[in-house]
Structure formats: C-alpha cells, structure tokens
Amino acid sequence: MHYDNVTEFSIYLADKPGALACVLEAATIEGVHVQAVTVGDSHGSGLIRLVGNDAEALRQVCEQLVHAGGGPVTEATVLAVDVSERPNAFRDIVSQFASDGVNVKYAYQAPQLNGSPARCIFRVEEPDMATKSLDTLG
Numbered sequence: 001m002h003y004d005n006v007t008e009f010s011i012y013l014a015d016k017p018g019a020l021a022c023v024l025e026a027a028t029i030e031g032v033h034v035q036a037v038t039v040g041d042s043h044g045s046g047l048i049r050l051v052g053n054d055a056e057a058l059r060q061v062c063e064q065l066v067h068a069g070g071g072p073v074t075e076a077t078v079l080a081v082d083v084s085e086r087p088n089a090f091r092d093i094v095s096q097f098a099s100d101g102v103n104v105k106y107a108y109q110a111p112q113l114n115g116s117p118a119r120c121i122f123r124v125e126e127p128d129m130a131t132k133s134l135d136t137l138g
C-alpha cells in the first residue's frame with residue numbers, strides 16, 4: 001500500500017458565506033492543485049484543512065489569508081494513503097491501526113482527480129507506528 005507524508009494546512013476563517021470559496025480561489029490563483037480538503041465548524045469559526053501539490057505555495061496562500069484577517073494557520077504532517085485499488089481500504093487501515101495501537105486523531109478521504117489516486121488522509125499520534133502498520137497491509 002503506497003503512502004506519503006504530506007503537509008496539511010489548517011486555517012480558521014469566519015463562518016460566513018464565501019470563506020471557503022476565497023481560500024480555494026486564492027490557491028488556484030497561486031497554481032496550487034488542492035488534492036484534499038475537509039471543512040468543519042469549530043467554536044463559531046470555519047476550520048478548513050487542505051493538502052495541495054505545492055506545499056510552499058499553499059503555505060503562502062494561508063499566510064496571505066492570515067494577513068487579511070483569517071487565521072491562525074497551523075501545519076501538520078499527515079499520512080496520505082493511496083486507496084484506489086482496494087475496496088474497503090479505509091476500514092482495513094483503521095482496523096490495522098487499532099490492532100497496532102495507533103491512535104487516529106482525525107481522518108478524511110480525497111477523491112481520485114486528474115490521474116491522482118483516491119487517498120485517505122490520516123493525522124495520527126504515532127507516525128512511525130502508523131507507517132509500520134501500513135507496511136503490514138501491503
């Protein structure tokens with residue numbers, strides 16, 4: 001099973017119409033292909049988590065949004081696991097993590113786009129244990 005460590009950016013924005021569109025438009029203008037996104041509500045603010053093909057450009061987009069009144073922005077290393085060729089992959093992965101004592105802090109899925117495989121994104125407490133766990137799945 002193929003996986004990569006990737007940089008994820010989380011940014012808090014006003015919980016209002018257009019906030020998400022603004023982030024995605026800014027990323028597009030900077031040439032970032034957003035590969036995974038999840039959106040949630042956190043204490044009256046929108047929480048957007050993004051993974052893109054150009055981490056440095058996406059970092060600059062997030063920093064510009066902070067200067068424009070958004071934020072804060074945090075960065076985290078997450079596991080992006082390719083799952084296109086494996087039915088029930090999400091279940092298999094979290095079951096293996098559970099068996100190996102790996103705690104999943106949060107997870108979300110990203111669709112297959114433009115030749116990129118479908119992926120599951122995982123933020124875990126024990127990245128080294130998680131990668132060993134994934135290696136046992138093959």
